[in-house]
């Protein structure tokens with residue numbers, strides 16, 4: 512029997528997770544929830560996703576707009592084994608009692624505090640920790656990028672210390688109410704919240720993070736300086752290590768990818784759904800090794816990087832795959848991430 516998955520909140524993350532669930536051989540999408548009629552609700556209905564009304568939304572408003580809905584989220588929850596909460600930041604915690612009353616397992620996103628779940632999750636880093644669990648939190652986009660890179664660097668070379676400067680996008684492309692539209696905003700708290708978040712996955716990771724927000728919607732960019740315990744002979748070894756690992760894409764220098772605009776142009780040219788880039792993106796000519804000091808850039812597509820992790824989290828919670836490698840193999844095949 513496939514696991515029955517409901518997605519509560521059909522925004523940036525929820526709509527992508529719903530599409531990904533619908534491609535899995537061992538899962539079935541039983542519903543998605545929106546609060547108001549909108550173009551996204553219309554697309555959910557056109558895609559044949561059972562649509563339900565969440566929050567303070569009203570069934571009659573959807574029907575007045577000509578959008579078919581099957582009822583409220585309480586009805587959606589009755590049809591599911593697990594709910595992927597993709598409501599806005601901090602709202603997942605408010606929803607938690609409803610999921611518990613419905614005896615549902617629940618996945619939360621990175622906008623929630625870690626204590627909303629039994630474990631914070633990244634498929635490459637700690638898949639076994641989520642096996643059989645009822646409440647799992649998929650860490651944020653930036654932390655997902657850090658956790659993936661940490662999985663590679665810790666295992667191969669050991670990490671003595673790690674400093675990351677996160678150059679953060681101001682808003683997602685469809686968000687019109689966020690900024691800045693002109694200016695650079697430092698986050699004065701050091702470390703920024705990203706280092707403690709990465710330590711919810713790797714508690715002993717010696718990492719510190721600083722962050723600035725810049726007026727772009729395309730991606731985040733991490734500037735990394737890592738002191739390795741057992742440095743390899745050359746930067747090529749590090750590049751090979753990333754290349755051998757799923758969910759990394761390394762651009763060659765001859766590809767002339769100058770920055771995030773070309774990364775997403777590449778994704779669009781590949782005809783990936785929505786032009787998404789679910790892998791960590793590195794540049795061959797952006798990886799430098801000087802003794803034990805490794806420096807590298809990586810770009811993170813905030814809208815999509817956590818999508819495969821949500822799928823792997825479901826697999827772990829229902830023991831559908833015994834280890835991260837086997838779950839990642841299925842997820843990446845179905846989402847077109849295997850090169």
Ligand code: NAD
Pocket residue numbers: 519520521522523524525544545546547565566567597598599600601602620621622623650651652683813814817
């Ligand atoms: P979003 O605002 O794009 O989508 C949230 C959706 O939930 C909207 O469609 C909204 O209408 C709906 N909603 C609001 N209240 C609801 C309710 N009571 N019941 C059902 N639906 C409701 O937000 P998002 O960017 O998709 O973020 C969702 C979560 O994912 C947050 O925790 C966020 O921190 C995390 N996340 C976001 C990004 C990103 O860059 N967008 C990246 C990684 C993780």
